[in-house]
Amino acid sequence: MHLRVALYYYSFCLLLLCSTSISAQVFADDLDYRHSLNHIAVQEDSADKDTLSPLPFPLNELKSQSAKTVQTVVDATTLTMGDKNIIRLDGILIPDQYTPSNQDSPIHTQALALIKEHFTGKSVRAYYDRALREPPKDRSGHLLAQLVSDKDNIWAQKLLLETGLAVYWPSETTASIASYLRAYENVARTGKVGLWANEEYAPKTPETVKANSFQMQIVEGRPAKIATVRDMIYVNFGQNWREDFTVNIPQNLRKAFAKRGENPISWQGKLLRIRGFVEDYNGPMIKIDSPEQIEIIE
Numbered sequence: 516m517h518l519r520v521a522l523y524y525y526s527f528c529l530l531l532l533c534s535t536s537i538s539a540q541v542f543a544d545d546l547d548y549r550h551s552l553n554h555i556a557v558q559e560d561s562a563d564k565d566t567l568s569p570l571p572f573p574l575n576e577l578k579s580q581s582a583k584t585v586q587t588v589v590d591a592t593t594l595t596m597g598d599k600n601i602i603r604l605d606g607i608l609i610p611d612q613y614t615p616s617n618q619d620s621p622i623h624t625q626a627l628a629l630i631k632e633h634f635t636g637k638s639v640r641a642y643y644d645r646a647l648r649e650p651p652k653d654r655s656g657h658l659l660a661q662l663v664s665d666k667d668n669i670w671a672q673k674l675l676l677e678t679g680l681a682v683y684w685p686s687e688t689t690a691s692i693a694s695y696l697r698a699y700e701n702v703a704r705t706g707k708v709g710l711w712a713n714e715e716y717a718p719k720t721p722e723t724v725k726a727n728s729f730q731m732q733i734v735e736g737r738p739a740k741i742a743t744v745r746d747m748i749y750v751n752f753g754q755n756w757r758e759d760f761t762v763n764i765p766q767n768l769r770k771a772f773a774k775r776g777e778n779p780i781s782w783q784g785k786l787l788r789i790r791g792f793v794e795d796y797n798g799p800m801i802k803i804d805s806p807e808q809i810e811i812i813e
Contacts (some may be wrong), residue, residue, distance in 0.1 A: 516709035517590075519546065521677045539610060541737065547701075553619060554705070559616070560722075562654055562775050563753060565678065568693075572663070572668075572670065573692045573695055574643055575645075575690065576644065576689075576691040576692050576754060576755050577642040577644065577661060578642065578643065578644075578645045578747070579640045579641065579642045580640065580641045580642075580650065580660075581640075582638050582639065582640050582665055583597060583598060583638070583640075583641070584594040584597040584637070584639070585597075585634045585635055585637050585639055585640050585760070586635065586636075587634060587635075588627065588630050588631045588634060588635055588714055589601070589613065590623075590627060591609050591612065591623055591626035591627040591629075591630050591675070591680075591681075592604040592607065592609060592612065592626075592630075592681075593657070594630070594634060594639075595663070600658060601656075601657040601658065602641055602657065602658045602659075602660050602662060603653055603654075603657045603658065603659050603660070604660075604662060604672055604675075605643070605651070605659035605660055605661060605672075605686065605688055605689055605722050606661070606679060606683065606684060606685075606686060606688075606689035606696050607672050607675055607676060607681040607682065607684055607696070608620060608682050608683075608684035608731060608765075609623050609626050609675070609680065609681050609682075609769070610622060610682065610710060610716060610731065611623060617715060622680055622709065622710050623708075625678075626675055626681060628682040629674065629675065629678065629680065630671060630674075630675070633664060633667070633669050633671075633673055633674065634662070634664060634669075634671065636673055637664045637665070637666065637667075638664070638665040638666065639664050639665060640662060640663050640665060641658060641660035641661070641662055642661040642662075642663065643658075643659065643660050643661070643687055643688065644689070644691050644692075645691070646691065647688070649781070651688040657754070659686075659688050665745055666763070672699070673695075673699045676696060676700045677700075677702045677703055677704070677708075678703065678708060678709050678753075679703035679704075679706075679708035679709020679710050679711050679712070680708075680709050680710065681700075681730075682700060682710070682716075682733070683696040683697055683699075683700040683790075684731075684790075685771070685790065685805045685807035685808045686805060686807075687805055689804075689807070690805065690807055693807045697810070701802055704746055704752070705769075718733040718734060718735045718783060718788065718797070719732050719733065719734045719735075719751035720734070720735065720736055721734065721736040721753060721760035722760075724793060724799045725760070725798065725799045726758050729792070729793065729795070730792070730793060731790070731792050731793075731796070732790070732792075732801075733787075733788060733789070733790045734760065734788070734789045734790075734793075734801070735786065735787065735788050735812070736752045736760070736786070736787065737752070737783075737784055737785060737786055738750045738751060738752055738762075738782050738783050738785070738786070738787065739752055739753055739754060739759075740754070740756070740783065741779065741780055741782060741783050742756075743766075743780070746765065746766045746767075747763055747764065747765060747766065748763075748764040748766065748779050748780070749761055749762075749763060749764075750762040750763075750764065750766075750779060751780060753798075756798070757797045757798060758797070758798040759798050759800060760798060760799045760800070761787055761797065761799070761800045761801075762787075762800070762801050762803060762809070763800055763802045763803065764803045765803070768803060768805075768806060771805075771806045772806050775806060777806070777811065782811070785811055785812075785813065786811070786812040787809055787811060787812065788809070788810040788812050789801055789803075789808060789809050790808050790811075791803065791804075791808050
């Protein structure tokens with residue numbers, strides 16, 4: 516009887532020891548993976564390290580799903596996983612991707628080739644804002660996420676932004692990492708890499724934006740007048756609000772701007788960078804849905 520109890524006790528201790536060892540290894544592997552992400556911005560094989568942005572991967576702002584394998588790259592920002600789930604690359608936009616002539620767009624073609632090269636058949640992890648209870652999805656039910664390859668630690672959005680094959684596109688789901696995505700875009704824009712080498716994609720002025728209505732544009736300029744009318748703030752970049760470029764900000768966004776320490780009413784004369792789709796309403800207009808669409812440059 517005593518021998519049987521001793522054997523049971525020995526077996527239990529052995530099982531507990533193995534379980535602890537496995538758990539410790541899993542934890543260690545996870546730590547190694549998380550540590551490696553911190554070095555995404557410092558790639559040893561880069562030909563020009565000075566052009567790389569110094570920001571590490573934003574682990575504190577994001578959380579991840581379990582690893583999945585990329586089955587198909589549908590287009591430069593859409594990937595199908597092995598479990599048939601579809602992931603959309605959140606926070607970026609490729610000019611001309613969804614226009615009728617997108618197949619002829621050299622920017623989209625290059626971006627597609629780059630994503631296929633680095634992600635087809637690869638194990639990846641999808642990251643999204645840590646503050647969200649559920650992974651964000653678009654109207655088609657596709658997961659909106661930051662995508663990172665497991666083995667090479669290649670961050671898809673960073674790859675496309677720094678090579679000038681995409682622009683940063685603000686949204687509520689990427690607000691917590693906006694500074695990262697802007698910095699990566701800035702690497703390409705200041706270096707005139709990719710699409711930024713083409714004047715067609717260069718930031719417009721309030722005077723030149725009119726010729727580019729109904730397109731996604733980046734506009735830089737100084738407001739001449741700012742007015743509040745009912746539930747809207749109108750940031751006017753000229754003396755004639757019926758013809759000049761205007762930025763339309765809903766009043767309900769004032770709290771969001773206040774959290775960033777900003778007040779749109781005080782922007783007169785400041786140099787702003789605005790991005791969004793240009794509409795034709797009393798002259799060219801951009802309607803703001805997210806505070807991240809506006810940057811105060813100086």
